[in-house]
């Protein structure tokens with residue numbers, strides 16, 4: 184379900200023509216639908232409605248403060264993985280008691296920040312991190328609420344870069360060591376173990392990996408309670424898959440139908456960390472065709488957006504559907520690579536893709552770019568990062584302006600004796 188639809192061959196975002204917005208803000212730019220964001224959040228929230236639960240929006244998918252505020256207004260918590268994301272979550276008005284802090288390399292400074300803000304809990308990824316959190320909490324005269332992120336050794340069929348629940352993965356604590364680590368944590372005065380956490384990967388299309396993994400994690404929670412620990416939360420992580428091209432992804436109510444029965448008996452509050460499923464189809468990247476070009480083997484469409492704006496095709500061989508912003512009648516299709524201006528062969532948005540023939544100046548929409556789009560953007564090749572526009576009905580808001588050349592050198596300094 185999303186609010187980017189063609190009416191008579193013209194692409195709309197909610198009630199606005201995408202081409203009209205392009206005329207106002209120039210290209211390239213990210214365009215988000217407020218209604219898609221909120222309806223995706225509510226679809227997840229309602230699917231698990233039967234359980235005591237908390238949906239934490241994963242900031243790394245799209246961390247613009249306006250988006251964070253939008254999610255907070257709807258009642259979402261936040262899943263953060265750095266001090267910077269914690270700052271954004273607080274700035275966006277997320278209740279600290281709804282913030283969970285993950286990540287396997289937390290610094291003492293980040294831990295102190297989280298403790299001082301009174302976040303709901305830290306998701307801990309190693310025994311050394313456990314020691315550090317204990318130390319920092321004691322120094323502040325506090326007790327840190329924690330969950331251990333356990334690695335359930337689950338093989339999720341997804342891109343290797345986004346599978347996180349395998350034995351060889353850098354994430355989490357092996358399930359068979361978890362019990363001992365909890366017993367250590369229980370004895371340390373600066374720690375209060377209140378939950379169990381897993382996150383097994385991303386772009387997971389069906390519920391079965393969650394089912395196998397939650398059986399293991401549910402058993403762990405049960406054993407910990409038997410030992411007298413006050414385990415009140417099971418955090419099932421994120422990773423719910425979405426449709427990018429023609430793959431079929433389970434819907435929130437299908438995930439819930441499979442998982443709720445497994446979780447009901449735990450008596451725990453269930454936390455979900457959801458990024459892609461909320462943000463992915465709530466955004467597109469709009470780009471303009473600069474040139475058509477042909478070499479002996481291939482045809483290329485050179486556009487003004489590049490891998491620094493949308494990294495997923497280069498990084499994960501991800502496929503994003505691309506379509507014209509305005510369809511022209513009777514245009515034949517041809518097979519092309521859609522490439523950006525960056526000096527890297529890996530700089531492409533699509534390869535060997537059938538697309539209606541385009542001319543210089545035409546607009547293209549790269550769909551499903553709301554998650555891991557702008558949040559992964561960089562200034563590589565000294566390119567200005569693009570604006571982000573949020574549409575609500577007939578209104579469009581610039582929620583991040585286009586960078587300037589001056590922005591590019593902000594913070595840099597030339598030593599006086601140079």
Ligand SMILES: *Cc1c(COP(=O)(O)O)cnc(C)c1O
Nearest residue numbers: 241285382385421422456458459
């Ligand atoms: C990235 C991440 C998520 C969100 O993943 P999605 O696939 O976007 O839902 C959730 N939890 C943790 C710990 C993460 O690292």
